[in-house]
Every structure is written in structure tokens, then in C-alpha cells.
Amino acid sequence: MRSRVGLCVLGLLCLHSSVFGQALDVQPGVLIFCDDPSVENAVNSAVNKFNERLSTGHKLALFQILSASKSENGSDSVYSLQFTSRRSDCPAGSNKPWTDCDYLPNGRTKPISCNATVYMTETEADTQQVDCLLDDVIIPERAPCLGCPMEIDENSEDLKFPLSVSISKYNSMSDSTHLFTLHSVGYATRQVVAGFRFKLRFDMKKTTCAKTEHKDLNELCVPDDQDVEYANCNSTVDVAQWRLEVPQPHIECEAGALPSTLINRRRPPGWSPLRNFLYSVTPSASPPAPPSAAPTKASAKEESSEEDTTAPKLSASPDVATEAVNDSPFHCPSKPWKPFNPVQSAAPTKAATEDFSPPPPAEGAFGDTDLLG
Structure with a gap:
């Protein structure tokens, strides 16, 4: 009986040492290129894994890879990824891979933030964790104090x-x-x-x-x-x-x-x-x-003579800013996977405006000009 207990304790100690020995083998991550093929494969695995969990709505598609680091865990390479995605025009649960989808042109224009941990071998990619912030975090904010002094x-x-x-x-x-x-x-x-x-x-x-x-x-x-x-x-x-x-x-x-x-x-x-x-x-x-x-933006611009009129103007659109060429040594963020072209609401046409103009008064009826006397 004692020998059996001793064997069980010895087996548990071996298992404990093997598990924690693997954890100690993981080296600190080092930054790698965002456009490296292995990083792209890891992100593809992470997006696929996240889309598998979706039951409603639309699948996500990669937009940009923001950062990537790599560490070693035994024979596996561990990739820590940060990237952005967008909703695609492929419904959740469809068999169509996200790489064959296009971005959904309407709805949210801000990219969706994601992070993932992917174990990579020479032949396989195994996503251990992936999270995407589908909805913006609501940060409670106090209402401004009405009647309190405000700095100008x-x-x-x-x-x-x-x-x-x-x-x-x-x-x-x-x-x-x-x-x-x-x-x-x-x-x-x-x-x-x-x-x-x-x-x-x-x-x-x-x-x-x-x-x-x-x-x-x-x-x-x-x-x-x-x-x-x-x-x-x-x-x-x-x-x-x-x-x-x-x-x-x-x-x-x-x-x-x-x-x-x-x-x-x-x-x-x-x-x-x-x-x-x-x-x-x-x-x-x-x-x-x-x-x-x-002060309005126009007046603020006129008041400040320190503005450099020769400097290039940056677009207020976050998409244009992220699509700008990045001279980071690790090519981060990567180039957008596809160009994003949101649907712009069209201005009312002249014909549409005329449709809402009041009809002329009937013959013999009073009109607006009759009130001018």
C-alpha cells in the first residue's frame, strides 16, 4: 500500500516538474516584423478562431497588424499579436473564409481592436486566446458643472x-x-x-x-x-x-x-x-x-498666428491616419489588408429639394405676396 502511495506521489511530482519546466522555458518575447509571413499566418488563425465563436452578425476580417512579438516554449513559437479588424459582408456561420469577404461598407467606421496569443509550429497554428472589442467601452463621465468657471x-x-x-x-x-x-x-x-x-x-x-x-x-x-x-x-x-x-x-x-x-x-x-x-x-x-x-474652429485658427501653414495637413479620419506610410523598423502597423470605402450619405439633390417646395396657390386663392400690402 505504501509503495503505491509513493508511486502516486512520485508521478505527481514528475508531472508538476514537467508542466512548470515548460513554463520556465518560455523566453521573453522579441518584436518581429508585422508583415512577416509567419505573423500573417498567426493572425489568420486568430481571426478564424474568433469567427468560429460568432453566431450572429457578420464575420470579422483583418484590417491592420499593429504589433507582434515572438517567444519560445519548447518546440513551439508563441506569437503575441495586436491587430485591428472590421466587420465583413460575410454572415456569421457561413462557410466562406474571411479572406474571400469584403469590408461591410456601412455601419461602424472605426476599426475593431483585437489581441491574440497563437502557438505556431512549422506546419500548424493553434490560437490559444483571441479577444476583439466589438463595442466601444462606455466610460462614465460626470456631466459638466453648469454655472462653474470654465477655463478658456x-x-x-x-x-x-x-x-x-x-x-x-x-x-x-x-x-x-x-x-x-x-x-x-x-x-x-x-x-x-x-x-x-x-x-x-x-x-x-x-x-x-x-x-x-x-x-x-x-x-x-x-x-x-x-x-x-x-x-x-x-x-x-x-x-x-x-x-x-x-x-x-x-x-x-x-x-x-x-x-x-x-x-x-x-x-x-x-x-x-x-x-x-x-x-x-x-x-x-x-x-x-x-x-x-x-470659440469655433475657424476663429481658433484665425486667432493663432503660430500655425505653420507650410506643414502638411493630417486628415481627421482615423482610417487615413492608419493607412499612412509607417517608417517603423518593424513595419508596424502593417498596410491595410484591403482599402476601406465607407458609404457616404449623399447630399440632397436639387430635384429632391424641389419636390418639397410648396405648390403654387390655386387660381383665385391668396398667396404670400398678397400679405405684403
Whole structure:
């Protein structure tokens, strides 16, 4: 009896050592070419394996191989793969291989992310694991706080008026013999109250315009580079459309420029697209209409003179970006397996528009022109 127990224990120990011995033989993976034929065979096995599990919908087809690494496990080669796929026009469960299918032209345009582990021998590919994210992960996100201060771009045109009245207030109350003009904006927020409340953090630079000769800033008031002097301020300005009087900013200032940590955009010293605007916004002018909730793309493009107009424009389409030539040493991501041509919704034609035009009034009936009298 004891001999049988001893043999069983010895057999379990041998099995344990053999199993864990194989696990220890796996070497760390090394990156390999995404367009290597063995990698393509491994991905083909992974896509086939995933399609076998589908019972509804459409089969997946490879789009691009993103990365591939290879390690050794005894006589097998272990491939760790990351790739993207798209739904094909072949229904799930059909005998047609995915390599004979085309991409589904409608529906989801974003590629589907997949990862897989495939054991490869000289003759066979065995997919041990494959996962594809068929639906985007829903990330819970808090709703924006209505009425809370929202940070806005420091070069936004919405800041022209509150900055103008703030600088005008400083020039009227400072002991300096010269006027100061805007140097840079470090931080700005906008809050919906009874109108809009702007909180500004900015600094100014002394100009060549003496207060005895100039009442307000104008085109002649340029920064004095011979006698450099700065002042920085915190300002709160309430702007409402129905108020006909100029808002009175609450402003606190001190000598010196803003700390460099508050100026978060690289620009030439003293550069600001808002400086030239301040001359056209006088404190005696009536407050402007309420600013938009956010600057449009067109206005943002006009406000930033730092944009490099000679640089090539990248398409916003993720497919075009992924299909771009990649100069990675491992040719990753690979070229798309097939070009993807989604169906574009056609604009209404002139004929279709005319179909919805109202019919002419019947003879003797009233028409729109009869109401103009």
C-alpha cells in the first residue's frame, strides 16, 4: 500500500516538474516584423478562431497588424499579436473564409481592436486566446458643472473687452507716469452668472506713451524696451448684454512679470495676438454681445498666428491616419489588408429639394405676396 502511495506521489511530482519546466522555458518575447509571413499566418488563425465563436452578425476580417512579438516554449513559437479588424459582408456561420469577404461598407467606421496569443509550429497554428472589442467601452463621465468657471483659451477674442477694461482700470489707478499695455495672459476662466464673469491672470509692460500726452492706449503706445517695467494682475470682470454702462473690474496688481510657469504657450517675448485688438476696444465703448460658449474652429485658427501653414495637413479620419506610410523598423502597423470605402450619405439633390417646395396657390386663392400690402 505504501509503495503505491509513493508511486502516486512520485508521478505527481514528475508531472508538476514537467508542466512548470515548460513554463520556465518560455523566453521573453522579441518584436518581429508585422508583415512577416509567419505573423500573417498567426493572425489568420486568430481571426478564424474568433469567427468560429460568432453566431450572429457578420464575420470579422483583418484590417491592420499593429504589433507582434515572438517567444519560445519548447518546440513551439508563441506569437503575441495586436491587430485591428472590421466587420465583413460575410454572415456569421457561413462557410466562406474571411479572406474571400469584403469590408461591410456601412455601419461602424472605426476599426475593431483585437489581441491574440497563437502557438505556431512549422506546419500548424493553434490560437490559444483571441479577444476583439466589438463595442466601444462606455466610460462614465460626470456631466459638466453648469454655472462653474470654465477655463478658456488665453488667445480667445472673448477676452478682448474684459482685458481692455482691466488694463484701463490699472492705467487710471497706477502711480506710473506711463501707460501699460498687455504682455501675456497666463490664465482665464469664464463663468455663467447674470451674464458672464471673467477671471483673468495677466501681466503688462510699460509703453513709451506718457500719461500726460496720451489718455488711452493707441497704436503709438509700443513697449518700452529701453526702460523695461512689468506689472501683473488678477482681475474679475462681469459682463452682461443688458448693461449699458462699462463694467468696473475688481483688480489686484503688483510689480513684476508673471511667473514663467503660468505662461503655458511658447511664443516670442511680449507676443500676443490680443495686444493689437486692445486699441480698437476703448473703455468708453458699450459692452459687446455675450461671447459664445466656445470659440469655433475657424476663429481658433484665425486667432493663432503660430500655425505653420507650410506643414502638411493630417486628415481627421482615423482610417487615413492608419493607412499612412509607417517608417517603423518593424513595419508596424502593417498596410491595410484591403482599402476601406465607407458609404457616404449623399447630399440632397436639387430635384429632391424641389419636390418639397410648396405648390403654387390655386387660381383665385391668396398667396404670400398678397400679405405684403
